[in-house]
Amino acid sequence: MSKPVRIGIIGAGGIVKSRHLPALLAMPEVEIVAVCNSSLESSRRFCSEHVPQAEPMEKWWELASRDDINVVWIGATPYMHSECSVYALKAGKHVFCQARMARSLGEAQLMWEASISNSELVAALCPPPQGMRGDRTMRRLLAEGVIGRVHQVRLNSLNGNWLDPIAPAHWRQRVEISGLQVLTFGIYVEVIQRWLGDITSVQADGAVITPVRDGYTVDVPDFLHVLCTFREGARGNLTFSGVASHPPQDAIEIYGSEGTLTYNFITDEIRLSKRGGDMQVIPIPADEVKEWTVERDFINAVLDPKAPRPKPDFLEGMKYMRVVQAAAEALESGELVRVAA
Structure with missing residues (x-):
């Protein structure tokens, strides 16, 4: 060679x-x-x-x-x-x-x-590029317990890419191509499991708003709501949409016993507030920035x-794929589904 x-x-x-x-x-x-x-x-x-x-x-x-x-x-x-x-x-x-x-x-x-x-x-x-820049800082802050014991997590990832009802189905809306992947769900599962630990169970709800596009029957949901439980006991409310007009920027809010930690995935801004205090921007130290x-x-x-x-290697990929699979099963059954160990 x-x-x-x-x-x-x-x-x-x-x-x-x-x-x-x-x-x-x-x-x-x-x-x-x-x-x-x-x-x-x-x-x-x-x-x-x-x-x-x-x-x-x-x-x-x-x-x-x-x-x-x-x-x-x-x-x-x-x-x-x-x-x-x-x-x-x-x-x-x-x-x-x-x-x-x-x-x-x-x-x-x-x-x-x-x-x-x-x-x-x-x-x-x-x-995923989402959260990459501040990943080390978020993991450090959470490991240090700056907001105490995490008890609640809320994540929103919304866009209006699929609002046009006459647009043909995107490949991400074709189950034979994308499979169980829905919107940015798998991406953010990878990120938040790195920050907050493994998700152990899920419930899911979603719907297809435009069921037929240019003669193709769409099965991949246009929006998805996931309730999840993390191994350490925190509960998550994760919302994804491709049919949201004028959505807010993708962000996560992490609530703990001693305060709140947030991350804006578009601006990479981290904000922290201690219980009873005001939200403050937390700069990402130069030695923790991940480009x-x-x-x-x-x-x-x-x-x-x-x-x-x-x-991520293929083992880390398996970790988020287990959650993706469980969410698909929960969406189909309407029941709480345990994530495979």
Whole structure:
């Protein structure tokens, strides 16, 4: 290999173009060798516009089998994540997979098992940018008990992206593509479990506002309400919507016995108030700021087996997929569902 990290890309959509590719191309030790997009024509177009040295390919399994590739970068939608990841790991490739992890817990389980069976290979999921900048500060404040014992959590993530009733179904509204993933639910489960510990049970309610879009019957809810219990006893009220006009910014409010801690996921502003006091902005210390270094973190781990493995790995993905699965079952049954251990 002329370069130590030679990458094949499966699925070259918006986030690959805007975020991953520029960072990868900026690393001299990295080469993009091949690209397989939704069709051979789109693969050719992507290579021509962005990586003319790469070979456009039609079949993703042929890309993942190439001897001159040691990393498979999966930017495809969730319906391909499990099959592509498992195949690539068995073929001896390091795997970076775009979030959300998979369509179902069963598919995620296959990915996790493949990563365990090939533990010498780096297998990572793309982390959410939400809360990344202040993650260390939030975890520190909560660990220090600045608001005492947490007893109540409220999270809102609302937008109006699906308000237009005549718009065709987005791929995120197509269950065969997105599976059990609903709006930003899985993203925020990953974040809040890192801050507040595991969710152990859920109840869920939701609805489809526009059931038919351009002849397609939509099953993925347009909004979702989740009541959850955390292992340490706190209760959460999580609200998600794609049909909310003029919504507030995504934010979490964490209420404890000694005060309140909030995080605005759009501005990365942290606010804290002690019981009986006023809300104060808590600056994120420079040594705790976490910037987006996702691509560099992954490549470092591929180059150096002693380097930290990037997070989330497939085990952490399993943790939020268990909650996603439980919420889907609760939505279907109308009952409280325990999250699988």
